Amino acid sequence: MNRRIWLMSPAVFLLLSFCVVPLLIMVYYSFMSDGAGGRFTLQHYANFFQKDFYLRLTWKTIRLSLAVTAISLLIAFPMAYVMARIIQKGRNLLLLAILIPFWTSQLVRAYSWQNLLRDGGLLELALRKLHLIGEGSLGLLFTPYAVVIALVHIFFPYMVITIYMSLEKVDLSLIEASKSLRAGPFTTFRRIVLPLCKPGILAGCILVFVPCLGVFVEPRILGGTDGTVIGMVIEDLFFEIYGWNFGAAISFLLLSMILVVLAAFSRLSREEA
């Protein structure tokens, strides 16, 4: 092996000590009973599956994350496509525009959405001026829709970046070859470009879906009474009642679900290669 692989050691060290080891510690505690004299127990996992509302809540969170991922993809793909294949000059400026929101704290953005979506807020006033809604309230704030809007706003840049990167790599000569074989633009897109940028799409979906599963700030601020997600349950367990072991168990279960999804995705992407 090339000796320069040791250049990776700081990153590996960080990942191991601050990501992997804490995860293992969390897994360890999820199998321990509460209190000082912890014994091995499966009680936390049993508790999660016995109370049906935890599973229902997790499923609700998965649906929310899928919705956010799908909408992000619908918005991000055209934008990435235009940036990669159509625009020549303003590309970097657009990239900057995508990256700027990252410089603002996520909490500030969530509160901004609260301000925009509220009754009497900008969005309602604008839509009313355009005669798109009537006199009644917009009714978006404190519903799951507000949460989806805010999450899409926060996460779709990730999607744009990954899709853009893989679209950029598409070899122009392949496109030309396809044209020379008299394929129309749509066929070229469907059979050459799309398969080649699949890794980018999959990576983008993962980058959006996984964090959405664990989100808890935006649902609390924007979701109203129906906006509970499993992330909020974990947050309460850690901050409200010191039920860390149970919180760890739920977190580990979420992690396992994500790993299963990732495995499925990687199988998909390998088949395409």
Place this chain on the structure above:
Amino acid sequence: MFLTNRKQAIFVLLLLVALLVSACGGGGAGRSGDDGASESPDTTKSGKQEKVTLRVINWKDYGSDDTELVGQFEELYNVKIEHQYMASEEELLTQLRIAKEGTIDLVLPNASILPAAIEEGLLQEIDVTQLSNYDSIYAPFKSLKENVKDGKVYAVPWVWGSTAIAYNPDKIQEPIRSIHALWDEKYKGRIAFRDDFNDAIMTAAIALGQDPNAPSDLDAILNKLLEQKPLNRTYWKTGDEFSKLYAGDMVDIGLMWSGQTATMKQEGLSIRYVIPDEGAIGWVDNWAIPKGSKNSELAHKFIDFLISKEFQEAWVNKGGPAPVNKNVSTSLDPAFVEEMGLNEAAIEKLYFISYHTPDEKEQWNEIWQKVKAQ
């Protein structure tokens, strides 16, 4: 490649500067080291004298970090009060457990964590003889069972309050008297209930006529809370969330703390507080000294300062919560005293939050999670 000409470069530079300036301006939610005591007073007389730092853990904007109010203590004893902020009582308990001895001098626990903190030996005994104002505290507070163990005092009551109903008198003309107002269909969509398992269970218990500290029928409580849920605009968790909702005219009535309602009144909002006939939740905040604090004597002096008539009166007039010092209410506006329940009669109606075992807490928390998940 990226900055191909000067115009682009200037544009990006301006953007960065704008962002830097806006980042310096405000802060987000969360910790801040010494927010209240960041200006050092003009003690050029003492010159090179080393200033002692008293480290306090408290809620943000809660009296002890108000430079106006504690400034004279800092000057008198040449001490700098440094704050760390807590977001929940459980977090404070965690802090006490993991902090190195001697790094914290004063903390503000309430009944929910006091027994655990005392049991685990995290707090040191308070010498009440060092507190000249201790006898001015209302009698019921001095005998709270969570503050004392084996005849030793571990916590000094400081302020107390209730969690009851706050409403907009301009929108709701007829005066509210019952806790069932939170379940009234008339106010559907304009109510803000609290997202906190303790407040939720206890309020539902009071509404059902059960003892909030030992509810007899948790299933009935679950159903009562489910009944209440669709009537809300949303739930609120931190005080500023409710302020935003109320000030933004998104809610007219909610479950709220007496202290913050008083502050909101002070800020000019039209808001009325009422302790319902059925009763309300009461709470007491106490000062305690963690074991191993190196400034124990100074901490005692600070506690004495904080329970003095002067401080408590000044703070109540600024919008602080109810004082434990009985000499204060004589100097307040009687209408204010009546509304906020700052008298013995109101104290009688309150159910003070008592200690619950971790199992009980878990059980209550699960009921509340179930309500929220529905």
